[in-house]
Amino acid sequence: MENKIENLTDSVLAPPSGGVGGSIHxxxxxxxxNVVCGFDVLGFAVNEPGDEVIMRVTGKPGITISKITGDNGRLPLDAAKNTVSVSVQHYLKSINRTDIGLDIELHKKMPIGSGLGSSSASTVAGLFAIKTLLGDDTDPATLLPFAMKGEEMACGHGHADNVAPALMGGFVLIRSYEPLDVIRLPHPKDLYCAIVFPDVDVPTREARQIIRKNIQMKDAVTQWGNIAGLVSGLFMNDINLIGRSMKDILVEPVRSMLIPDFYQMREMAMELGAVSFGISGSGPSVFAFTRDEETAKRITHKLQQHLTGISIGSNAYVSTINDKGPRVL
Known part of the structure; x- marks a missing residue:
């Protein structure tokens, strides 16, 4: 993966010319x-929450991080250890613009360790900011290898199922990692996502380590069928097919043990009209697809009530699929 990312960055980017100045938010x-059955190969963006980066051009070459908010002191101000600055530095190096000086403010507007791509959102915001400041009008997808560098630093594995939808918007399939081949998928416009983040700690690195390394052929066949069914349902605008395809027999049975009352919450969501229910990323956030906003709101309310009853706080979000990706504020 490491060499492949480097090869891609060398081949797809040309250095923007001229000076650069100003700031951007x-x-x-x-x-x-994952979207339940598509471990490391499927993902989609939502409208909220998200992260914000303010980037200013300075007169001295190099990158500094002057402020981080919303992280409770958990993230490093050291530019050599922060996913935002490290990925931006890789981008600048690839286009021979390490002469540029940048100051970065990172404002975390979403929980760290939520399973909602917290590090991805920060990294993508930083990369989109420098790309825009430089007047680089190439497809944002060209930033993907640099965003994957940030993921590698954050969780030890340069996967793309968070950074690709955050960069490109919409619903994304990573067909291949070597070579990197990413495809944006269609989706029903009236598909809503109900998300609940229980206030429990499930670190991404640890959640990856408990996954089985070997699986039976019959389980693999079942999983392939579900992934193909989900992708087909997205193309066919068939919400019923999407729902019955979103089943995972490989990863969810293990990761669900880290999420309090996971199966009880799934039962409640399905009884309230959810199309499907599963773990967001490595968790502990859970999500449900619904056919309308009102059902999504009922589900988040009921799940939050249940979590409160077992003394666990939570955050909830209701969103359609976000087709825009990053944006300048």
Whole structure:
């Protein structure tokens, strides 16, 4: 993966010419990775929450991070250790613009360790900010290899199922990692997502380590069928097919043990009219697809009530699929 990312960055980007100045304020969205059955290959962006980056050009070459808010002191101000600055530095190096000086403010508007692509949103906001400041009008997808560098630093694995939808918007399939081949998928416009983030700690690195390394062929066949069914449902605008395809027999049975009352919450969501229910990324956030906003709101309310009853706080979000990705504020 490391070499492949480097090869891609060398081949797709040409250095923008001329000077650069000013400042910019960028928002990048949260994402739901895996989408139940598509471990490391499927993801989509939502409208909220997200992270914000303010980037200013300075007179001295190099990158500094002057402020981070909303992280409770958990993220490093050291530019060599922060995913935002590290990914921006890789981008600048690839286009021979390390002469540029930048100051970065990172404002976390979403929970860290939520399973909603927190590090991805920050990284994408920073990359989109520098790209826009430089007047680089290439497809935002060209930033994907640099965003994956940020993911590698954050969780030890340069996966793209969060950063790709955060960068490109919409619903995304990573067909291949070597070579990197990312495809934007259609989706029903009236599909809503209900998200609940229980206030429990499920670190991404640890959540990856408990996944089985070997699986039976019959389980693999079941999983392939579900992934194909989900993608087909997206293309066919068939919400029923989407719902019955979103089943995971490989990862969810293990990761669900880290989420309090996961199966009780799934039962409640389905009884209230959810199309499907599962874990967002590595968790602990859970999500449900619904056919309308009102059903999504009822589900988040009921799940939050249940979590309060077992002394667990939570955040909730209701959103359609975000087709825009990052944007300048």
């Amino acid at each position: 960028v928002f990048a969205p949260a994402t739901v990775a």
